[in-house]
Amino acid sequence: MANYHMEVRVISRGKGRSVTRLANYISGEQLYDNYNNKTCYHQRNDVLYRHIFQPSGAPSGFYDLQNLCDEIEDAEVRYDARTAREFIGSLPNELPIRELIWIVSEYINRSFVDHDLCAIATIHEGRNETDPSRNNPHAHIIVPNRTVGPDGFSEKKDREYDKRKYVNVWRE
Numbered sequence: 001m002a003n004y005h006m007e008v009r010v011i012s013r014g015k016g017r018s019v020t021r022l023a024n025y026i027s028g029e030q031l032y033d034n035y036n037n038k039t040c041y042h043q044r045n046d047v048l049y050r051h052i053f054q055p056s057g058a059p060s061g062f063y064d065l066q067n068l069c070d071e072i073e074d075a076e077v078r079y080d081a082r083t084a085r086e087f088i089g090s091l092p093n094e095l096p097i098r099e100l101i102w103i104v105s106e107y108i109n110r111s112f113v114d115h116d117l118c119a120i121a122t123i124h125e126g127r128n129e130t131d132p133s134r135n136n137p138h139a140h141i142i143v144p145n146r147t148v149g150p151d152g153f154s155e156k157k158d159r160e161y162d163k164r165k166y167v168n169v170w171r172e
Helices: 019-027 063-073 096-110 164-171
Strands: 006-012 032-035 039-040 046-053 084-089 119-125 138-144
Touching: 019 039, 019 046, 019 063, 019 084, 019 119, 019 138, 032 084, 039 096, 046 084, 046 096, 063 084, 096 119, 096 138
Parallel strands: none
Antiparallel strands: 006 084, 032 039, 046 119, 084 138, 119 138
């Protein structure tokens, strides 16, 4: 039951990516992208779990997906800004959903929330209709580049997490 796949991607406006559009895609929840002035609605029926993780003391509005996406987009002013990172990790097919949720929650709390970063997480079923033994449950996690405090996102990005060693730590 070993599981080693974790992909890390940068969400950058310069590459045409949007946190709001990605949050809609992974959650299936209709969202409005204030930065691009577009409504995003990619309907999904394979979302098993959806949660917003916040460090203690985060503003209460940060628990609302639309508001959080707006705040992430507003924290960045450059047209080519890197707004967040996306993590995609495969999960064991053999485990029940409650254990998958526990694995993802522990990973996010240890890797991000304990370092004052928030995270948007979903678990997708990855159902294989013809062969259930080949189901592909996986997690999508969006982590903004700025730490969160009582007043919202910090003024400056924490560049420490841009170092290559963190990619290895997060994959481990």
